[in-house]
Amino acid sequence: MKKYIYNTSRFTAAIALLFMVISCETTNLDINDNPNELTLDSADPNYVLNGIxxxxxxxxxxxxxISSRTMRHVHQFGTYASSSGQGTMNGAWSSAYSIANNLNLLEDLSEARNLPNHVGIGQVLEAFAFINLVDYIGTAVYSEAVNPDFPAPNLDGGQSIYNAMYDQLTDAVANLSATGSVAPEDLFYDGDMSKWIKLANTLKIKMYVQTKLVTxxxxVSEINAILASGNYISTSADDFVARYGTNVTNPDTRHPNxxxxxxxxxxxxxxxxxxxxxxxxxxxxxxxxxxxxxxRQTDQDPTGTLIPCAGDPNYQYCYVGNGYWGRDHADDEGIPNDGSLRATYGIYPAGGAYDDDSFxxxxxxxxxxxAGIHPMVLSSFTKFWLAEAALPAPAGLGTNGNSRTYLMNAMQDSFDKVESFSGVAMVDADVTSxxxxxxxxxxxxxxxxxxxxxxxxxxxxxxWGNSIEAYNNYxxxxxxxxxxxxxxxxxxPRSYFIPSSELNSNDNPALEQKKLTDQVFWDTNPAGFID
Incomplete structure (x- = not known):
């Protein structure tokens, strides 16, 4: 699909905010400029790629x-409905179309400047972004996106977008394999196109596993072919993560958590x-x-007004003990003066402290x-997907490989990742046990x-640190x-609302809001299957 528009008022790249999300020492961007407003003559392709x-x-x-709360990785205040409003997906939606807009520009720049590697990276990230929209909302504007010929674009079905993304990832591999390309400024893999190819193929594995309930x-043949090629994320050296820094201001590059x-x-x-x-x-x-x-900030157990849930039979845990001071799911009681007492994020992946009993x-x-990381696709993730895929249908897909072996290696990869990132050795016997x-x-x-x-x-x-896959798996x-x-x-919420930003700006009369109980195309499980 060819898209043409270079200037959009509906989707803007929040570059100042994004500087808080990822740090980079290889680029010098002006946060007062918007890559969505660049022209073919003025555009620096690396600047555009950075924006993507x-x-x-x-x-x-x-x-x-959003999913960390829904999936109980961290505490959620109140009901699902109260944390799943019609504006919840505004940011994710806007980001996807910022990516699409900038990829348009890269594709046109490539025709004159030989930038297939730039385009390939952009294609992988756009595919990932639209997969996310389908997985969370069930639909998106795609075939008529960021195109001035369609001022009131239609929504595409989730399955059609998935099918387009399979093809786009194949195209991306071809662009990433091209020789003689101008070297891109790559914030993730430092210009190693072989790693981007592995990511593209791993996304296909993720998609095939995600859609196992639909024909x-x-x-099976595609996953087996990828396995045979060896071109997928199978070691931590190929992990796809965002890295944060320690700079405090102008910009703050630390992990948001x-x-x-x-x-x-x-x-x-x-x-x-x-x-x-x-x-x-x-x-x-x-x-x-x-x-x-x-x-843990303290080894003391909460007492008195610091633990208002004490004795309430509606609470499953209230307090789990041993200084692990948190909250039960959906507890919306008032907040006591426990900021310096509650348990919080540790060294992995937020770049905080290792709990050495210093309290x-x-x-x-x-x-x-x-100086933490945001783990987006790790080798352990791949092996968990393959462990599921290798199970016989209907639990899995019946792909090549041994599910038990994949599970064992996935767990080992996870322990190794946490240990190597943190620089604090684990007790080998504990891991083995x-x-x-x-x-x-x-x-x-x-x-x-x-x-x-x-x-x-x-x-x-x-x-831990990536709750997107928990939401999908559940x-x-x-x-x-x-x-x-x-x-x-x-x-x-089996899916989320179409963003209010789209409803308010798209005059298409066919555009109607959906319900939180609507299921995305690959979720064929019964209503009430999960709660």
Whole structure:
């Protein structure tokens, strides 16, 4: 599909905000300029590509933050409906069309300046961004997007967009494989096109697994072909992550979760009692990643007015113990003066502090200063997808490889990633014990559905910092099993509203708002399947 417009008033790139989301030492951008307003004569292709990369990280982090609450990675205040309004997807929607707009410009620039590698990177990120829109909203403007011939564009169906993205990723691999291209300024892989090709192929694996409930005759053969090629993210050296810095102002390049939790006020977002309970008590011994994921500011148990849920039978946990001070899902009670007491983000991936039993307030802790990462696609993620895919249908797809082996290697990759990033050694015996316990459970499972539940549960734990995949997995499989809510919730959002920004600016009379209970095309599970 060819798109033409270079100037749009409806979709603007929030470059100042995006500087807070990703740091880069290889570019010098003027945040007062908008790449969406560049012309063919004035455009620097690296500037345009930077805009695409910034916009994608902004979209991905935004969606992950929304799902971190829905999926009980962190605490959610109130009902699903109260945190799923008609403006919730405005930012993610805008980012996708900023990417599409800039990719148009790159494609035209490439015709004159030989930039297939630039275009290939842009194509991968645009595909990822539109996959995200389909997964969260079920639809998007695509075939008529950012095109002045369609001032009131129509929405496309989710499956048609997915099909277009399969083709686009194939085109992207061809552009990324081109020789003689002008070298792009690459914020993720430092110009290594082979890594971008691996990402493109890994996104296809993700898509094929995501759509396992709907007929896709190419899924098994395509995944097997990618496996045979070896061109996919299988080691941490190829991980797709956004990296943050330690700069405080002009711009602030620190991880957003660090900024919220390690300032003078301390504490920030409440952690989820459900997730901390899983880490603390889900196995025979605490999860070896627990002290990397979660930092405790105190070893004291909450008492009195600091724990208003005490004795209330509506709470499943109220307090999980051992200093892990959080909140139950949907607890919307008033906030006591516990900012310097509650548990918060640790060293991985937010660039905070490792929990070494020092129990200092976060601003006084020894930490990484916010130099964290946002994990978007890790080698462990790939192996969890392949573990699911290798299960026989209907639990999986029946692709090549051994599901148990993929699961084992996925868990090991997760432990290795956390340890290597943090620079704090884990106890090898603890890691081995954890993996062996999970594998013993897997071996004792009664059927493939139970094995799938184990795979998804372990993926849920390993993906800490990226809740997008938790939201997708939950709707596709019904796993992991989540704890109860404190208050009667509205229906679980099987998808999100079409953004109010689109409804208010698109005069297409066929455009109507959807419901939170509407299911995306690949979610064929019954209504009420999850809550």
């Amino acid at each position: 990369q910034f916009s994608f990280v902004g979209q991905h982090f935004n969606l992950s933050s 896709n005759p190419n899924a 660090f900024v919220g939790a390690y300032q003078v006020s301390a504490g920030g977002q409440y952690m989820s009692n459900d997730f901390m309970n899983t880490l603390l008590y889900g196995k025979s011994n605490p999860d070896p990643r627990l002290r990397y994921y979660i930092y 200092k307030r976060t601003p006084e802790s020894t930490n990484l200063g916010g 954890y993996i062996n316990e999970v594998l013993a459970e897997y071996d004792g499972a009664a059927d493939d559905q139970e094995r799938l539940a184990i795979i998804i549960r372990e993926y849920y734990i390993a993906m 709707r596709r499989t019904g796993y992991p099993t989540l704890g109860m809510s404190v208050i009667a919730n509205t229906a679980f």
